[in-house]
Amino acid sequence: MRRFERALTREMAAGAALGFAALVAIFSVVILVRILSKAVVGDIDVSAIMPMLGFGVLRTLPVLLSLGLFIGVFMSLSRLWRDSEAVIWMNAGVGPFGWLRPVVMLILPVVAIIAFVSLEGLAWGARKQTEFEQVLATKNQVSALAPGVFSEDRQGKRVVFVEKVFQNGSRVENVFVQSFERGRMGVTVASQGLVKKMTNGAVFLVLEDGKRYEGIPGEADYQMARFKRYSVRIPAPALVERGETSRSMEAADLIRNPSPANMGEWVWRLGYPISAFLLCLLAVPLSYTNPRAGRSLNVVFAVLIFVAYNNFVGISKGWVERSLLGSVESLLLVHGVMLSILIAMFWRRFRGPWSA
Structure with a gap:
């Protein structure tokens, strides 16, 4: 590799690494803020913050x-x-097409990584996220008994309060349970209790040495009973059984089951590496700047092209899912348009300032 190609490759690689690191930091903060906002209101457990950030x-x-x-x-x-x-390199015989070799040599390995992540990594991440959410929901069924906190079930029919929790959450002290069923309100208090998880996954709060009061609100008629042991089932969280969706399917399975939804997902995933390759080639003619003029217009134009191209890829996914276009037609339309723009810009620049 010539000296020019080595120097240019190093500079582009350093710029790409810095740009990628900055983007990851920015997007990580944005995703983390969204996750923390859910954790504050109790929608996400604190232990799930970092895994959810990784999935995001x-x-x-x-x-x-x-x-x-x-x-x-x-x-x-x-x-x-x-x-x-x-200009100096062009006078030395290195024209615009001489720039393509270092650009292509740099982007090919990264495009291969993008292809692997988009075709296989995204589906793997979607499956692992679903599994993690199911495990987390089951874990929250037990950890909902936080000391000093009134915990209400999703239906609003039961409130549980425990003053102290011992032995990693297996034993509790000073328990208060209020329930409302079939028009009757029940209040149960106990000095202590334990948490038992059955083999079938059901979780029970077993109260010891307590009292239970039951009656109709607003009426004097109520019943009181003492007990040595009284079991209260902690309701399981509402787990949504998710079948395998296009988002979680491997690339090979998408092709073997060519439904509109699967083909739309396939077009969307394949669009990532193709767009990355074409956009980096487009950066060659797009980078031309007259030294006497400002470069702001080129930067704005580059950002607009990147955003428009990626949005176009997303729109084409919807077209395929609604059967407005086939997968092949969609790929040819979206990326064919960008390839035409790439060729036109190379031709224009080659006939203009690069003709020397």
Whole structure:
């Protein structure tokens, strides 16, 4: 590899790495804020914050890799024009097509990573997230007995309060339970109790040495009973049984089951590596800047093209899912348009400032 290619490859790689790191940091903060807002109101357990953050970053990884790579290539080539190095290299016999080799050599390994993540990694992450949410929901069934907190079930028919929790949540002290069933309100108090998990997964709060009061609110008629042991079932969380969706299916399974939804998912996943490759090639003619003029317009144009292209890929997924286009037609339309723009810009730049 010539000296020019080595220097350009190093500069583009450094720019891409910095851009990717900055994007990951920004998106991680955004995702973390959303997760924390749910954790504050109790929708997400504190122990689930970091795993959910990991799943969120994984979902955005193909876009972040693509955008980071595009930034590295575009900014490095723009600097060559801004500092007039491009003119020097052209006078030395290195024209615009000589820039393609280092660009392609840099982006091919990253595009391969993007392809693997989008075709297989996203589906794996979706399956693992579903499994994690199911395990977390079952865990929350037991951990809902927090000391000093009134815990209400989702139906609002039962409130449980425990003053103290011991032995990793297996024993409790000073328990208060209020329930409302069939028009009658029951109040149960006990000095102590224990949490038992049955073999079938059911969880019971077994109260010891307590009293139970039951009656109709507003009426004087009520019943009181003492007990040595009294079991209260902790209601299981509402687990939604999710069948395998297109989002969680492997790429090979999508092709073997070519429904509109599966083909839409396939077009969307395949669009990530294709768009990353074409956008980085487009950065070569797009990076041209007249040293006497500002470069703001080129930067804005580059951002608009990246956003529009990725949105177009997402829109094409909806077209395929609604059977408005076939998967092949959608791929040819979306990426064919971008390829045409790429060829047109190369031709325009080659006939213009690069003709020297």
